[in-house]
Structure formats: C-alpha cells, structure tokens
Amino acid sequence: MSDSFDVIIIGSGPAGYVCAIRAAQLGLKTACVESRATLGGTCLNIGCIPSKALLQSSEEFEKTKHALKDHGVLIDGVKLDLARMQARKQAVVTANTKGVEFLFRKNKVTWLKGTGRITGPGSVDVDGTTYATKNIVIATGSDSVPLPGVTVDEKRIVTSTGALELDKVPAHLVVVGGGIIGLELGSVWRRLGAEVTVVEFLDRIVPGVDTEIASAFQRILRKQGVKFHLGTKVTSATPDDAGVSLTMEPVKGGAADTMRADIVLVSIGRRPYTDGLGLEAAGVVLDDRKRVKTDAHYATNVPGIYAIGDVIAGPMLAHKGEDEGVAVAEILAGQAGHVNYDAIPNVVYTWPEVASVGKTEEELKAGNIAYTVGKFPFTANGRARAMGDTEGFVKILADKSTDRLLGAHVLGPDAGTLIAELTTAIEFGASAEDVARICHAHPTLSEAVKEAALAAEGRALHI
Amino acid sequence: MATEIVVPALGESVTTATVARWIKQQGETVAADEPLVELETDKVTVEVNAPSTGVLSSIGVPEGSEVEVGAVLGLVDGAGAPAALTQAPEPRPAANPPAGVNPPPRPLGPVSRPAAAEPAHAPLHAPQHAPLPAAAKMITDNKVSARDIGTGTGKDGRITKGDVLAFLSRPTPAPAPVPAAKAPRQDEPREQRVKMTRLRRTIALRLKEAQNNAAMLTTFNEVDMTAVMALRTQYRDAFEKKHHGVRLGFMSVFVRACCVALKEFPAVNAEIDGDDVVYKNFVHMGIAVGGPSGLVVPVVRDADQLGFAGIEAAIADFGKRARDGALKLEELTGGTFSITNGGIYGSLMSTPILNPPQSAILGMHKIQERPMVIAGKIEIRPMMYLAVSYDHRIVDGKEAVSFLVRVKEGVEDPRRLLLDL
Numbered sequence: 001m002s003d004s005f006d007v008i009i010i011g012s013g014p015a016g017y018v019c020a021i022r023a024a025q026l027g028l029k030t031a032c033v034e035s036r037a038t039l040g041g042t043c044l045n046i047g048c049i050p051s052k053a054l055l056q057s058s059e060e061f062e063k064t065k066h067a068l069k070d071h072g073v074l075i076d077g078v079k080l081d082l083a084r085m086q087a088r089k090q091a092v093v094t095a096n097t098k099g100v101e102f103l104f105r106k107n108k109v110t111w112l113k114g115t116g117r118i119t120g121p122g123s124v125d126v127d128g129t130t131y132a133t134k135n136i137v138i139a140t141g142s143d144s145v146p147l148p149g150v151t152v153d154e155k156r157i158v159t160s161t162g163a164l165e166l167d168k169v170p171a172h173l174v175v176v177g178g179g180i181i182g183l184e185l186g187s188v189w190r191r192l193g194a195e196v197t198v199v200e201f202l203d204r205i206v207p208g209v210d211t212e213i214a215s216a217f218q219r220i221l222r223k224q225g226v227k228f229h230l231g232t233k234v235t236s237a238t239p240d241d242a243g244v245s246l247t248m249e250p251v252k253g254g255a256a257d258t259m260r261a262d263i264v265l266v267s268i269g270r271r272p273y274t275d276g277l278g279l280e281a282a283g284v285v286l287d288d289r290k291r292v293k294t295d296a297h298y299a300t301n302v303p304g305i306y307a308i309g310d311v312i313a314g315p316m317l318a319h320k321g322e323d324e325g326v327a328v329a330e331i332l333a334g335q336a337g338h339v340n341y342d343a344i345p346n347v348v349y350t351w352p353e354v355a356s357v358g359k360t361e362e363e364l365k366a367g368n369i370a371y372t373v374g375k376f377p378f379t380a381n382g383r384a385r386a387m388g389d390t391e392g393f394v395k396i397l398a399d400k401s402t403d404r405l406l407g408a409h410v411l412g413p414d415a416g417t418l419i420a421e422l423t424t425a426i427e428f429g430a431s432a433e434d435v436a437r438i439c440h441a442h443p444t445l446s447e448a449v450k451e452a453a454l455a456a457e458g459r460a461l462h463i
Numbered sequence: 464m465a466t467e468i469v470v471p472a473l474g475e476s477v478t479t480a481t482v483a484r485w486i487k488q489q490g491e492t493v494a495a496d497e498p499l500v501e502l503e504t505d506k507v508t509v510e511v512n513a514p515s516t517g518v519l520s521s522i523g524v525p526e527g528s529e530v531e532v533g534a535v536l537g538l539v540d541g542a543g544a545p546a547a548l549t550q551a552p553e554p555r556p557a558a559n560p561p562a563g564v565n566p567p568p569r570p571l572g573p574v575s576r577p578a579a580a581e582p583a584h585a586p587l588h589a590p591q592h593a594p595l596p597a598a599a600k601m602i603t604d605n606k607v608s609a610r611d612i613g614t615g616t617g618k619d620g621r622i623t624k625g626d627v628l629a630f631l632s633r634p635t636p637a638p639a640p641v642p643a644a645k646a647p648r649q650d651e652p653r654e655q656r657v658k659m660t661r662l663r664r665t666i667a668l669r670l671k672e673a674q675n676n677a678a679m680l681t682t683f684n685e686v687d688m689t690a691v692m693a694l695r696t697q698y699r700d701a702f703e704k705k706h707h708g709v710r711l712g713f714m715s716v717f718v719r720a721c722c723v724a725l726k727e728f729p730a731v732n733a734e735i736d737g738d739d740v741v742y743k744n745f746v747h748m749g750i751a752v753g754g755p756s757g758l759v760v761p762v763v764r765d766a767d768q769l770g771f772a773g774i775e776a777a778i779a780d781f782g783k784r785a786r787d788g789a790l791k792l793e794e795l796t797g798g799t800f801s802i803t804n805g806g807i808y809g810s811l812m813s814t815p816i817l818n819p820p821q822s823a824i825l826g827m828h829k830i831q832e833r834p835m836v837i838a839g840k841i842e843i844r845p846m847m848y849l850a851v852s853y854d855h856r857i858v859d860g861k862e863a864v865s866f867l868v869r870v871k872e873g874v875e876d877p878r879r880l881l882l883d884l
Contacts, residue, residue: 402625403597429617431624433597 003110004132005031007332008124009139010116010277013041015309015321016139017100022329024107031133032109033116033126038097039104041141043318046161049096051184053089054164055349058191061085070388080192082169089164117278121304125278135304135332138284138292139325140277142270142310147176150237150266156244157237157264160185169193170262174246176234178205180348182267186226187350189263196226197259199248201268203231206348210360210409213395217354217411220391237264272311287313297337298328306332320344343427347416352392355419358407358426361397370400374432374456376448378412380463383443389413394452396422396432403431403456410449418449432456465538466514470530473504473792480504481661482526482536487519493539500536505665507759507795508788517541594622601627662757673817678855681814681826682863686871688830688845691716694877706772713827714750715774717802719880720873721825722746722767725800728866730858731851732799734820740857749798749818750778754785760818761790762798802827806847815852822857825870826850 006028009016017039020032038045065078104111114127118138124131144159146152154162163185169192175182178200190196198205205221205228206214218228234248235256244264249256272291279286285301287293292307294300300307306328309321320339327337348354364371374396378384392412398405408422425435435453440446447462454460473480480502487499498510499519513519520540524530594602594609595617601624602609612630615622650656659667673679695711702711725732725746733742748766751758761781763774784790801818806829815826828848835844849871853863873880 399625402623402628404623404625427618428595428621429615429623429625430595431597433624434595437596437600 003031005029005110006133007031007135007137007329008033008112008116008131008133009137009325010118010124011041011139011141011309011311012036012039012100012111013139013141013309013321014043014318015141015325016041016137017103017325018322019137019139019308019325019329020109021103021107022326023332024109026329026333026335028329028333030107030109031112031131032104033112033114033124035113035115038094039100039111040097042143044096044100045093046164048318050089050093050164051160051181051188052349053092054085054188055184055351057085057088058188059351062191067388080169082167082192086165086167115276117276118282118284118305119278120282121302135306137298137325137328137332138274138277138279138300138305138307138311139309139321140273140311141321142316143273144266145269145271147234147237147266147268149235150176150264152266153239156239156262157266159266163189163263163265163267166263171195172197172243172261173263173265174199174244174259174261175265175267176237177266177268178202178228178230179267179269180206182265183221183226184349185265185267187221187224190225194262197229197261198226199229199232199234199246201231201233201251203251205230206354208346208360209348209354209356210395210407211362213354213356213409213411216392217348217350217352220352220411221350237261270310270316274311289313297331298324314341315344315346317344317346340427343423345416345419345423347419349416352389352412353415354409354411355415356407356409357419357423358405359397360407360409361395364397364406369406371406372398372400372403372432372456374398374452374454374460376451376455376460376463378445378448380451381443381445381448383445384413384448386443387413394418394448396435396449396452396456398432398456403433405430405432405435408449412445412448414445418445421446421449465520465540466517467538468499468511468514468536470502470532470534470536471509471511472532473502473509477504477532477792479529479531480509482524482528482530483508484526485522486510487513489519489522489537491519493517493519499539502530503661504792505661507790507792509792511536513539515539515541592617592619592621594627595624597624598622598627601631605631607631660757662759666757669819670816673819676819677817677822679817679852680855681850681852682860682867683812684849684864684867684871686847686849686874687835688713688847688874690875691877692845702772706776709772709776709779711771712775712778714778714802714804715771716874716877716880717825717827717870718748718750718763718766718774719771720870721748721800721802723873723880723883724866724869726767727869728858728862730862731823731853731866733822733857734799735822735854735857736820743799745799747797747799749801749821750781751801751803752782752785754788754790759785759790759795760798760801760803761785761794762796764797800824804828806830812848812850814850817852817854823851823853823863823866825867826852 007023007030009020009032012032012034016032020030023030036045043049061080064075068075112126117125118136119125119130122133124133124136150157152159160181169189171194173186173189173194173196175186175196175198178198182198186196186198204214205218222228231251232248233251234246236247238245244261246259246261246264247256248259283302284305285293291313292300292311294307294312298306298308308324308328310316314320323339327339330337343357345355345357375393377393379390384390395409397407405426410418432453436450440450451460451462470480483501483503485500487493493499493513495516496512499513500511502509502511517539520538522537524536609622612622612626614620615626617623691713699711729742732746733740745765746767748763749760750763751760763777766774798818798821800821801824803815803824804827805813806827810828811831812828813826815824817824830845830847832843833846834841849867851863851867
C-alpha cells in the first residue's frame, strides 16, 4: 500500500509549492506532484524567473552600451557573450528550483515525481502508483494559447519557452501579441540588438492596463525602437531555410500584407492546463473558458477536490496563485483563508516598468463611479533625474466623495517596487490623502507616489 | 491559569448586550457556574456564569458598556493570584512563554475575538485600530471622536477618511418630528430623568416600527362568557386534580378558539416577507405578559397541538418566569400570532399594536356584567369586548371580521372547540 496524505497538490508552480509549504506548516501531511525534473513550474523554469534574469542582463548590456556615457563613464568595445548570459540565466533558474526543493525538505513535503492523474475523490495516480489523500488541490497552471495557422516548432516559431533559449540574437523578431510576455521578451532581444516588430490584434497594447498608461508606454517603447502593427491579425507563418514568412491583415478588413522574420514569438495569451488530469472521469466541472470551476473557497463541485492558480478564474499571475495556495491550505486546516482580489498588483518588467493595482480609469467610468485623478511625472522627481530615468508618471485614482484609493498605476523606473506601497494602501482601505500624509524618504522614487497622491487633492508640491 | 469570561451566544439576531451589573467584584472568590455578571439584551437579562472555580482576577468591562457576542468580559484566575488588569490592547507574544512563567493576560475589554469563520467586526464603541492618517487628522480637525464614528470600513474595521466624511455629512438627527426633544433641556426641580432600559428602548422601537410598516386597523366584537364561566365552575377542581395543580383559566379557551379560527383563515397567521406572503402551517402563540421592566411576549410553541392543560401550564410558567426575569431568549421569538389581555388591568376596550412580523393580534378585555337582549328578554350577562388588530396589507376585512366571529363562537360555546368547528 502506498502512502496516504492529508493533501496532495498537483503541480509545483508558485500556487502549488506555496500551498504545499503552507499546508505542511499547518501540520497537514502533504505531497506535491510534479512531472518536470525540477520544481517551481512555469514561473521558475520557463517563465518569470528566466525572463527576469534575461531582462536584467540585457538591461545591463544596453545601459553599458548606451546610457553610461551620459554619466561620464566611457567604455569602448562593449560586446555581448550570449552563451554566458544564457548560462547565468540557467544558474539563476537552478538556484531557485533547488531552493524550492530545499523548502520541501525543510517542511517535510513529499515530492511525488511523475504525472498526476485524479482517479477519484481522495485518490491520485502518479505514473502508475496510487496514493490515497483526504484532499486534492489542482495547481496545474497554464500553457500558451496556439495561434490558428501557425505551428510552433520552438526553433523559428517559438513560444516564450523557445524565446528564452535562443542561442543567437535574431536580426528581426516578430512578436505576435502585445501583452506582457511579448513586450518583455521583445525588450530583451531588442536590447541585445534585434529589430522587434509587435503585431497585435487589438488596437492597443497591454490589454487590461489603464489606457492612458498603455499609450504612454507604447510611445516609450516606440522611441526605444520597437515597431507596432496594431489592429492586425497574423493569418499564417511559414518557416523556410532563411527564416519565417508571415502573412497578416488588418482586423477591420483590407489588403493582406507579408513580412519576413528570423524568429516569430507567439504570445497571444495563456490557457488553463488540465490535459490528462482525469478531471472528466472525476466529474470536476470546468467553466465556459475551460477553467476549473470553483466556489469562493476554491472548492470544485467534487467534495475534497480544490483548485488554485492559473487553472481557475482570475488573472494569471504567480503571486495571485501563491496567495490562493496559502488561502486554500488554511481553509483545509480549518482556518479562514481569503484573497482580496481588489488588491492584486500587476507588473510588466520592461524598462521603464508598468505596474498597477485596483481599478483603471476605464473601469471607473464604466462603473459610473465618480473619481479624482492625481498624476505626477518622474521628470519632476529629483531621484529619477539623478538616475537619468525620467520617463513615465504615477497615476492615482480615488473616490471623489470618500477619497478612498480605487486604483494606482505607475509607468516608470522600478514601478514594480513602487506599487507595493499603493497595494498596501488599497488593502487597508486608505485614502489618497493617507498616502500623501505618510512620510516618504528623500530623495527616492517613492516621492513621486506621494506627490501623485497630493495631486489627487490638487496640491502637489513639486510641480 | 486564567480563564476568560466570554459573552455567550444570545439567541437569534442578538449580537450585542449591555453589561447591567457585576454580581461579583474583582478579587472575590467564585465557584464554577456561579453567576458573575448580568447582561441586558434587547429582550431579556442573561446571567454569565463563572467558567471555572477561582478568583475573579479582573473585570475588563465596566457596567453600562456595550459588548459583542464573544467579547471577553474578564478573567477568572484558577491559581488564586489576581492577574494584572490590562485594559489597553497589547500585542500577544508570538512565542510560548518559558515554563514556570504565567502567560501575560489576554487584552481585556469590549473587543471581539478573532472568529474562525470570518473576521469579526469590532463592536460599535471600541475601534480596535488607530484610524488611518487622513482620518485621524480630520477627526482632530473637526473635534469629533473615533468612538462616535464606530467601526470603519478600512481593513479590520479601521476608520478611513471616507468614514469620517460620511459621519460629518450625516444629517443632524431628525429635527422635524421632535424639534423640542433635540435640545438638551434643563430638568425642572421636580422632574426626574431616568435612562430608558434596553427593553424599553426596544419596545419603543418595535412598536413604532409596526405602526410605520403595517396597514394596521382594528375590528371589534363582544363575547358572552356565560358558558366558559359555567364550564370553569363545573370542572375547576377536577381539572386541577387531574393535571397536577394546573388551574383552568380563560386563556386556554381563547388560545384554542384562536387556533381553530387561524386554521380557517391562514392569512391571519401569515407574514409578509418582501414581495411574498409566508403562510405558517402551525401556530406559535405569543402571549403578552407583564414583567418587572416591561411587557414581554413569550411564545407557546405549536399551541395548536396542545390541550387545555398544556396551554394553561405553559402560560402559568411564562408568567412566573417573566416576573422573575428568567425567560430565555428563544422563548421570546418565532411567534406567528399573539394574544394580549388588557382585561387583567381593567381595560374595557383597546386597540392592540401588532407584534411584527406577525399580521394580527387579539386583544382580550375585562369581563363586565352588562344587560343583554337574549331571545327578546333583557338578561345580565358577563361580557367581554374583543379586538383584533390586523395588517390590512395581507388580511382582508372580511377575513379579520370572520376570524373574530369564529373566536367569539368558540368561546361562547366551547363544545365547538371539541368538534373543531
């Protein structure tokens, strides 16, 4: 007879491994199933972590090559060693995945190596061995959405996975899809010397981001050299000896066009991954978008089976999955687990970064909510000037009558770090004035946040 | 080891209580289950007993303060040594204290304890957390108190700027209906000012609510009590003997007569819920009883299933315990119809007010000998006026009048009750 557990989590991405650690902390006998050779899921292996490693390295390269001379630092003959850059990325990934392994050992989480399949409530099969468990948490994550008419070979036509592994800087990279993943990886290869063209179906980039922020962001990217074809759909991509031939046409209708690329990155979105999980046999219901359907406590329709992370509704973000992992572990341990979906930050790790939390201006308009706007540009921030990073601005949206913070959007240097303060403020139900009345160190970028909060009351000091 | 004295569950829809009186004083020795403190709720007075034997080491909530269900009232220290009285909330130590050291006492006072299911809100008069910065400034600027604002809408009940703005923009309490009452008037030398008890305040609120919501009107009739009185005279002793001292009164006859009539006119036993009418296939009969601090209406459950003796016994028990203030909360809720008897105080005629969400109430009155014309001749008969107040929104006049006639018929000829007529 194989082991039996209090909870088996299927998938060791951020949602799954965090859930496993929290469950073990709470005294549950916990196992986590992972088919990959390393723990950490998409995020650690082929997502957030390797892309951030390459974003950092490519940023250093570009700075050294172009920006340092403005600081009076002159370096001749700056060269790229892509193999070394990729090796460093791999080292970062390995350190992180080994870190999760260590955390599993430390917390006595059993790693069941293999592919998990639910064979019934309370029963999980891992490569032929059946384990009994009181509860099952599905945390199988997502994979990229394929584009009709385009076959991914991960060599010339790649998803984010292949785009992180290129051994040569492409002369021309065409990114299909102007979302977060496409723009981040497009930025990496542009900085390393590629010509980058983004083809987006919608007439805007980064859907879901505040429109004013998104258009300012697009202007900055264009200035950096990224080309955009908005309102355009790619109808085919055919690899040949010399590269890839793309055909595309305007969404509104009109003449088709062709384009040559060395590499095509398909990044039009991600979809829940539940293949071979045995959900149908177990009777677990999916919603209309093939996501596992759960109630507010992450329970599926089958008692004892829960789901978290990308595989359920909500933004596909590692930290959203992590918080759900903690919440469901606490629920299983008899506590009150909860995630506040109104206070989940969202960051694009380009440079400048784009970060937001809460409502966009469009959402407030659509909801007929009266609001005030406070904006402050980084050009008026002393630290940003000293850094030579003055692009972008902070935008704060507050309720017109109560001044409660409803949304915050930052386009600028280190926006992903600056958004943390505003996330805390929203979580605590703070007003814009609260943020303005909190002392902010000088000279820091965070003063721009304070000034934007002051601006919401029309009393910014430094502009 | 100190044990917490916790505000117990107080029954349906009751979440707060006022600390009426500490029966034991700090430092007194108490036995387990000995009453320590009296809480007054909207409906009854509840005694909280000692959770264990020991010394009442600290009293966290003074008399007169409002507390929530689950709040800690004080501590009973089993070791006998009075623990330090701590009223200001202190962070609880994260680590276990070393062996041999008493753990510091839990913060006391009218604070709610973290509930397992969902975060409890702090009670109205004791914000647990400091207001957010802008709110704090606005509170000071406007010389208001965080206590008056109460629980905020920020995380864990923190007061936000929006809460202060909402508080400040509140219309000053209703100047229109009672302009005089608003200004704090000076008491004349021969006047005495007494704070309304919670029970009195609740009665005031509920009665006004009934008048505001229902389309209330009253229909009258009169009943000849000759037959019931004869019945009682004839069987009083036998009844009392058979039913172990339960006395045969008039109430059981009226309750039985109402039950029969309610079956015939179900709207009188129904209630309005939003756009729906909820019919009850049972009768929970509320019987208004005078208590020391006001009127209470205990409920005889499934009165339609009880015999005369069962009804009389239940009412006698309620009356006694109402005088002692010993009625339980669950005994005061869930009635579907009520009877009030103003006759015991001598009332000849009255228009009772509904007991929401019920739709009708029967008023009994004083039995008075009056000349009646019986078969063409004047006779002296013991007569009682009957009144039924009803909610015209769901009870038609015809139903109400017929209901009352049916009650009258049942009382005038109790044999009908035997036959369910």
